[in-house]
Amino acid sequence: MPVSLRSQTVDVRRFAINRPVESKYEARQEGDTLIIPVFEYVPIITMQLTLKEEVHVTTTVSQQEVFQNVLLNTEELVVERRSGAQGEWHRDDEKNE
Template identity: 35%
Template sequence: MTDEAAAETVLPLVEEALRVEKRAVETGRVRVTLSTETVEEVLRETLRTRTAEVERRPVGQTVTEVPKVRQDGDVLIIPVVEEVLVVEKRLVLREEIHLRLTDTERSVEQPATRRVQHAAVERVQPAAEAPEG
């Protein structure tokens, strides 16, 4: 064997390559038609209002502790006290606030316009299958 033949041997390498392609195929069509109509409606709702009547009632009574807020029927009574400096310090119930809450209701009507849409869906043939003409 010669030195040239022993020195280099070339082996060809082969590789297969794959190619993937995709294409869009129309299988059907849909036509959507929207129609809008106007509907007149009268909205009805009951509205509630709360008012408060405040009546201040002087008491002028000496107490040993702050009275608690209390409920008398539909009247909420809130004690108001102050410290008065005399020879000794006393807690005096100066007044009570009588708070009466009144609820009233009234019905209101308000015309309003709203829009309503309807959709009609129709299946049509694909372009490739559509008859000519």
């Protein structure tokens, strides 16, 4: 019986940036990679917002067709008819189409 298996992996990599920025910005998507900025306030003579690092989260999806052996249940129906109200039961081998 054919079944479909699907898996998804996530690769998380950190890139040190350490670059001063003027203001915060939102996470962004580049292809299959979600880039999440990580900010911190660094005390200098004045407080300055610095982009500390970016976290790149890449999603990879894989799918494969596999065959799986499964046990299938079967049933058989036997029809028996009776000859009259008090008669004996006998198997009805007649096939109605």
